[in-house]
Amino acid sequence: MITIIAGTNRPASRARRIANIYAALLEELGAEYQILDLADLPADFTTSALYDNMGKHEDFNKVVRQAEAADKLVFIVPEYNCSIPGVLKSFIDGLPYPGGIRGKQAALVGLSAGSQGGILALSHLTDILMYLGTTVLPARVRLPSLDKYLLSNGELDNSLYLQLLKDQAVQLVAS
Numbered sequence: 001m002i003t004i005i006a007g008t009n010r011p012a013s014r015a016r017r018i019a020n021i022y023a024a025l026l027e028e029l030g031a032e033y034q035i036l037d038l039a040d041l042p043a044d045f046t047t048s049a050l051y052d053n054m055g056k057h058e059d060f061n062k063v064v065r066q067a068e069a070a071d072k073l074v075f076i077v078p079e080y081n082c083s084i085p086g087v088l089k090s091f092i093d094g095l096p097y098p099g100g101i102r103g104k105q106a107a108l109v110g111l112s113a114g115s116q117g118g119i120l121a122l123s124h125l126t127d128i129l130m131y132l133g134t135t136v137l138p139a140r141v142r143l144p145s146l147d148k149y150l151l152s153n154g155e156l157d158n159s160l161y162l163q164l165l166k167d168q169a170v171q172l173v174a175s
Helices: 014-028 058-069 086-093 119-131 159-174
Strands: 002-006 033-037 072-078 105-111 141-143
Touching: 002 014, 002 058, 014 033, 014 072, 014 105, 014 159, 033 058, 072 119, 072 159, 086 119, 105 119, 105 159, 141 159
Parallel strands: 002 033, 002 072, 072 105, 105 141
Antiparallel strands: none
């Protein structure tokens, strides 16, 4: 099972639209997948599900189980202020440790409106995942200037970006 994580809690986010595109690629490859959209996190999870409350918030626990059930992960990560969204870091911090996503493989996709394609966010996330014992695939996809190519109907109008996503999905499924 591959879990695609739309790495922001922003409703109807670009990350979710790219997650849907990635899901379609995995479907073409015959891979089993699920989408974990951080927009579905309980709004109060940072105060009601972490630290002394770990394991006590059933709605948060459902999302944690989605991540734990995965053999492999795909993180679709928008760049927020030269890093990952705070909600993604908080979600990762709320996963059981050790455990959670330890020993899993992860593919990373960076999104940005700017020209760097989220490289700083991907670098930060790579460090976090490696610390947790999650293997990061070397092929990290960056999608710069995404607003130019992500259409309102959810399609991606950039053949290079689509090919990069497909190549990464093929590598992830094969590994």
